[in-house]
Amino acid sequence: MNKIVVDSGLSQSRVSLLEDGELVEYYIESRNFKRHVGNIYKGRVKNVLPGMQAAFVDIGLEKNAFLYVKDAIPQEIFDDKNISSKDISIREVVKNGQEIIVQVIKEPIDSKGARVTTQLSFPGRYLVLMSNVDYIGISRRIEDEDERDRLKRIAEEIKPKGMGLIMRTESENREKHDFEEDLKYLLKLWHKIEKEKKLGFPPKIIYKDLDLIHRTIRDLFTDDIEELVINDRENYNRIIEFLDMISPKLKSRVKYYDPGIDIFSYYGIEKMIRNALSRRVWLKSGGYIVIDKTEALTIIDVNTGKYVGTTDLAQTIIKVNREAVREIAKQIRLRDIGGIIIIDFIDMPKKDDEENILELLCEELSKDRVRTNILGMTGLGLVEMTRKKVRKRISSILERKCPYCEGLGMVFTPETVINNLENQLRRISLHTNSEAVIVELNREVKTVLVNDMKEYLERLENELNLKVFIRENDRVHVNDYEIVHKGRLSKVKDILSERVKG
Numbered sequence: 001m002n003k004i005v006v007d008s009g010l011s012q013s014r015v016s017l018l019e020d021g022e023l024v025e026y027y028i029e030s031r032n033f034k035r036h037v038g039n040i041y042k043g044r045v046k047n048v049l050p051g052m053q054a055a056f057v058d059i060g061l062e063k064n065a066f067l068y069v070k071d072a073i074p075q076e077i078f079d080d081k082n083i084s085s086k087d088i089s090i091r092e093v094v095k096n097g098q099e100i101i102v103q104v105i106k107e108p109i110d111s112k113g114a115r116v117t118t119q120l121s122f123p124g125r126y127l128v129l130m131s132n133v134d135y136i137g138i139s140r141r142i143e144d145e146d147e148r149d150r151l152k153r154i155a156e157e158i159k160p161k162g163m164g165l166i167m168r169t170e171s172e173n174r175e176k177h178d179f180e181e182d183l184k185y186l187l188k189l190w191h192k193i194e195k196e197k198k199l200g201f202p203p204k205i206i207y208k209d210l211d212l213i214h215r216t217i218r219d220l221f222t223d224d225i226e227e228l229v230i231n232d233r234e235n236y237n238r239i240i241e242f243l244d245m246i247s248p249k250l251k252s253r254v255k256y257y258d259p260g261i262d263i264f265s266y267y268g269i270e271k272m273i274r275n276a277l278s279r280r281v282w283l284k285s286g287g288y289i290v291i292d293k294t295e296a297l298t299i300i301d302v303n304t305g306k307y308v309g310t311t312d313l314a315q316t317i318i319k320v321n322r323e324a325v326r327e328i329a330k331q332i333r334l335r336d337i338g339g340i341i342i343i344d345f346i347d348m349p350k351k352d353d354e355e356n357i358l359e360l361l362c363e364e365l366s367k368d369r370v371r372t373n374i375l376g377m378t379g380l381g382l383v384e385m386t387r388k389k390v391r392k393r394i395s396s397i398l399e400r401k402c403p404y405c406e407g408l409g410m411v412f413t414p415e416t417v418i419n420n421l422e423n424q425l426r427r428i429s430l431h432t433n434s435e436a437v438i439v440e441l442n443r444e445v446k447t448v449l450v451n452d453m454k455e456y457l458e459r460l461e462n463e464l465n466l467k468v469f470i471r472e473n474d475r476v477h478v479n480d481y482e483i484v485h486k487g488r489l490s491k492v493k494d495i496l497s498e499r500v501k502g
Contacts, residue, residue, distance in 0.1 A: 006232075039103070041203060044203060057100060059205075060202075061113065130163060302345045440484050
C-alpha cells in the first residue's frame, strides 16, 4: 500500500511517501524557508564568463545565479547534431547589464548560487508546458511503445504553436480532454507571467511555485497512492479544492487525521527518519551498509556483519549484496543523495553474479523520480554511478555541523585534554605567582585524571609547586577545560569552602 502522510505544523510542513510501510521519500519545508526552484525572476546579467561559458545573473538572492550557455538558448538549436554548446559563445547570447527572464532549476547549495535557465517550463498534472521550445517529449517511465505513440499524437494536436509539451508519467492512459483541461490551466498561468515580466525593474520575482503541500498533490498524489493523510483542517480543505481542479476522483482518498496525536509517530515515521540520518544501516539478514559523504562523492560500503549464512560462502555474499542493493536504492532516494556515488559490494568471484547485481540495481533505481546513471563496475569491484543533484540531502536539512568537532565526528581523548591542561598549568606556574588553581572538567575527563592518573597529578603538582583542585562540570565540553580561579592557596580554599557551604 502506497501512502502519503502530511504533518502540517506552525513552523514547518513535512511530507512522507510510504511504500509498503517503508519511508522512501521525505520532504520538509519550513515556514521561514524560501524555496526557489520553479520560481521565475526578472534578473540582470552581472558578469559574463567566456572561459566558463556561463554568466552570473542577479535575481535578488544572496548569491548571484549561474546561467550556463546551454541553459541560455532554446534547446532545439542543440538538436542539430552539428551544433553543441562549444560552438556558441556565451557572449553571443547575453551581455553585461542585460535584463533577462530566468527560472531556477537548482537551489543554492553551500557556497554555490542557484542555477537558472531561460527555458521556462510550467508543470501541471499531466503536462509540462515549455514556453520557448517547439518540442514534444514523453516521460521515460512510459515504456509501452503504442502508448507513447498515442500520447505523441495527442500532444501534436493540442500543442500551442511555438511552444513545447512534455507528457508526464501520470499522462499514461489518460484521455485527450484530461490534457486539454491541464493545458488550459497552464496557458492561463503563462499569460499571467507574460504580463508580469513587462512590469517593474530587476531583480524581481515574477512567479512563485506552489508550496510543498500543493506540489505534493500535483507531483506525488497519483492513482497508485491509495491514501493521503493530513493533520491540518485548513490545508485539508485546500487540498480538496485543488483536487477539484486537477483530479476530482482522488478527493475520496484524502483523510483528515486527529491533530491531537503525533501523526509521524503513529505511523512510525519518526523512527525511520532517525534511521535515515544514521551512518550505518542494518539489513534484515544481519548484514549492513555504511554511508559516508565527502566533498567530492558519497561512498557506500556493504558488509556481511552478523550474517554468516549456512555452508556456501558464495551464496551468503550474493544474498547480502542483493539485499543491500534494495536498501541502497531506497536510501539514495530517501536521503536525496546526489552527485558521484561509489558502491563497494562484497567481492563476487563470478562475472555473472556482478552483472545480476547491476541489473537489480538498475531495476530498483527505476523507481526513483530523479535521474540516475550507472556507469558500471570497475576493476576493483566498485560500482560507479551518478544521480542528479536537485536539492539538499535530508541530513543537511535536519542536521547541522557540530560546533565543537566541526563535522569531523570525533572528539579529543581524555589524555589529550589532560596534556593540554598540563601545558596551561605550566604557563601559570612560570608567569604568575599563583599557588593554587581550580580546574573544571567534563565528568569523563575528570574521572580519568582523578582515578586513573592520580599519581601523575601528584607529580605534576610537586613539579610545578602548584596545588590543583579538580571540579566536575558537565557544561564544560569534553574537548576543553576551564580554569575558574587561580591565586593564593588560602584564597582558593576559601572559594572552595564557600561553594561547599552554598
